[in-house]
Amino acid sequence: MAEAVVDTVTSVPVAVVGAGPAGLMLAHLLGRAGVATVVVDTRTRHEIETTQRAGILEAGAARDLVETGVSDRVLHEGHEHEGIELRFGGRPHRIDFKELVGASAWLYPQTDVFTDLANARDRDGGTVLFGVKDTEVLDITTAAPRVRVTASDGTRHEIRARYVVGADGSRSTCRDLVPEDRRVRYGKEYPFAWFGIMAEAPTSAPELVYAHSEHGFALISRRTETVQRMYFQCGPDESAAAWTDDRIWETLQARVAGRDGFRLREGRILERTVLRFRSFVQEPMRWGSLVLAGDAAHTVPPTGARGLNLALHDVKVLAGVLLRALGGAGDGALDDYQPRALQRVWRAQNFSSWMTRLLHTAPGDDAFDLRRQLGELDNVAGSRAGRTYLAEQYTGWPTGA
Numbered sequence: 001m002a003e004a005v006v007d008t009v010t011s012v013p014v015a016v017v018g019a020g021p022a023g024l025m026l027a028h029l030l031g032r033a034g035v036a037t038v039v040v041d042t043r044t045r046h047e048i049e050t051t052q053r054a055g056i057l058e059a060g061a062a063r064d065l066v067e068t069g070v071s072d073r074v075l076h077e078g079h080e081h082e083g084i085e086l087r088f089g090g091r092p093h094r095i096d097f098k099e100l101v102g103a104s105a106w107l108y109p110q111t112d113v114f115t116d117l118a119n120a121r122d123r124d125g126g127t128v129l130f131g132v133k134d135t136e137v138l139d140i141t142t143a144a145p146r147v148r149v150t151a152s153d154g155t156r157h158e159i160r161a162r163y164v165v166g167a168d169g170s171r172s173t174c175r176d177l178v179p180e181d182r183r184v185r186y187g188k189e190y191p192f193a194w195f196g197i198m199a200e201a202p203t204s205a206p207e208l209v210y211a212h213s214e215h216g217f218a219l220i221s222r223r224t225e226t227v228q229r230m231y232f233q234c235g236p237d238e239s240a241a242a243w244t245d246d247r248i249w250e251t252l253q254a255r256v257a258g259r260d261g262f263r264l265r266e267g268r269i270l271e272r273t274v275l276r277f278r279s280f281v282q283e284p285m286r287w288g289s290l291v292l293a294g295d296a297a298h299t300v301p302p303t304g305a306r307g308l309n310l311a312l313h314d315v316k317v318l319a320g321v322l323l324r325a326l327g328g329a330g331d332g333a334l335d336d337y338q339p340r341a342l343q344r345v346w347r348a349q350n351f352s353s354w355m356t357r358l359l360h361t362a363p364g365d366d367a368f369d370l371r372r373q374l375g376e377l378d379n380v381a382g383s384r385a386g387r388t389y390l391a392e393q394y395t396g397w398p399t400g401a
């Protein structure tokens, strides 16, 4: 069948599907080395900017934003956190990252990371097409793959590339292009979800609070001095609209309550969503001229805030191998990508599912399960080795490991 006529044809070394942090950071890193990209996304810039995501950056990822010239806003508007609080048995237990492993984490929302990266693309003259439709990725088993899209103004565009990167998130369609009989998908569903709120209220605690209680998990995070981000465990089919503000606050207060009298400072609820999550990995991360990065290849539950960090790590490794491949080393250079990215992916998969199980109550859990969980929490918080284990995983691993 003849292909539809397009209005423009552009040739670049790398076409990127997905303008989230992975796609835009990759475009930025390649752009710095003189390699042009075209990035396309079905979402508008406004949609991406206003979709709440997690908020923790590893110190290394924060440093990369500054040192690679994206922006230094994270240093002014982000907050460096030297630890977290685990609350269980009605008591606070501090995990002091700085003292245990000499590391910290930055509270800097993913939406801000996205804005910084999108502004950097504008500033540096990079092409990003937001709000496209009818995305087609073609000829990935050849050395001349193409991406075709309809732009928001209805015009049709073809991008011819040497490589296509699928950075199109947890509902990736690029990953479906790896033939079914050549791919493996690993995954786990969880019998619960997070009820997330944004509240206009003062900060309740100086650091993030991860709370275990007999009623289930809660997480107290923040966005600014006056806007707080909080989550509590709920059923996967819960409807956010069915909850009154009072019931939301009662639930959160019950989950953080303790002998120390700790209470959350309440306020108007500005936004509420039920977030379902799962653990997922697809292998291989490369098929012919198509390479997958970030959530397209792997997703983790949000409990350890690894997702964004993993995506940024993928593209750091990927930018290096793509530059070598394009610089004359050819496809062989790409063979390094999957092993270097995946080692960290599986470490993060383990940590995220471990921390999820450590803190959530599964339907059907009985008194034994609850007490066993408290025993495990004591093992973690009650010894330096246990605290160090958590601190090491939460603050991230060295690049390529």
Ligand code: PHB
Pocket (backbone or CB within 6 Å): 053, 054, 055, 056, 208, 219, 221, 222, 229, 302, 303, 304, 305
């Ligand atoms: C957030 O602030 O949205 C957040 C922080 C830590 C997590 C997950 C989400 O583990």
